[in-house]
Amino acid sequence: MGQRYYLEQSPGDDVVEIVLEGQEAQHLIKVMRARVGDAVELFDGSGTQWEAEVQEIRRNEATLRVLTSGFISLEPIVQLTIGVALPKGDRQKWAIGKLVELGVHRVVPLITENGVAQPVEKAIERLRRQVVEASKQCGRNHLMEITEPCALPDFLGQPFMQRWIAHPPTGKGLANVAFVSVGALSAESGSVGVAIGPEGGFSVREITDSIVAGWTPLQLGSRILRIETAAMAVAAQLLLGR
Ligand code: SAM
Numbered sequence: 001m002g003q004r005y006y007l008e009q010s011p012g013d014d015v016v017e018i019v020l021e022g023q024e025a026q027h028l029i030k031v032m033r034a035r036v037g038d039a040v041e042l043f044d045g046s047g048t049q050w051e052a053e054v055q056e057i058r059r060n061e062a063t064l065r066v067l068t069s070g071f072i073s074l075e076p077i078v079q080l081t082i083g084v085a086l087p088k089g090d091r092q093k094w095a096i097g098k099l100v101e102l103g104v105h106r107v108v109p110l111i112t113e114n115g116v117a118q119p120v121e122k123a124i125e126r127l128r129r130q131v132v133e134a135s136k137q138c139g140r141n142h143l144m145e146i147t148e149p150c151a152l153p154d155f156l157g158q159p160f161m162q163r164w165i166a167h168p169p170t171g172k173g174l175a176n177v178a179f180v181s182v183g184a185l186s187a188e189s190g191s192v193g194v195a196i197g198p199e200g201g202f203s204v205r206e207i208t209d210s211i212v213a214g215w216t217p218l219q220l221g222s223r224i225l226r227i228e229t230a231a232m233a234v235a236a237q238l239l240l241g242r
Helices: 022-031 089-102 121-138 152-156 204-212 227-239
Strands: 003-006 017-020 039-043 048-057 062-071 078-084 106-111 162-166 190-196 216-219
Touching: 003 022, 003 121, 017 022, 017 048, 022 048, 022 062, 078 227, 089 121, 089 227, 106 152, 152 190, 152 204, 162 227, 190 227, 204 216
Parallel strands: 003 039, 078 106, 078 190, 162 190, 162 216
Antiparallel strands: 017 062, 039 048, 048 062
């Protein structure tokens, strides 16, 4: 895989030349120090990939000559949406990058009873930039979606074919609830939703409401995982190797 660059606007399928501008041009010119004749890959986040070579480099932009283009999907057949009460700061950025690599389809920042405030629009834009960076690195041609923050009851109402809500084995107030363990977390295809709680965990009411809404409580082992570890473990169990 050559150097990859993201095109915010699709140039169309049968284009012969692409002018790279803005942040991506800066990356090509200043960071990668590309030279005329260098091979590059371009993607627009919707599945199309262009193979090109650098034709001309100017101060703030570069002209690329298109050699081939095609639709190349590396998306898993399971469309996994993770609803997650995101941790703060760098941990959330790191988690987003890893979920892109693992092939998660969509991340929904969850507003929960015990959660901290979820990212505002500006922070979500930064996370979307992280999606682009991770996609450049891992070769993914479709961008993982990050939605606006969503209240847990609304997320629980979304129509997934299979649905799990992760809760550690603390058992408080949930003695009669039947949890499944991680071995039961599998899907052949279709839409799957998994909910991961905040540092303070889901409340008993949130878990019982989720069961009423048709979600299955899930345990990931005897230790309490951090939010991002739980999200990655779930994504790896459902998507690794696909
Ligand atoms: N003190 C919190 C509690 O008891 O729920 C711990 C929350 S944990 C740091 C954050 C989230 O990760 C949890 O709400 C849950 O969704 C998920 N999680 C962490 N460890 C888990 C485990 N062993 N089994 C299932 N879910 C887990």
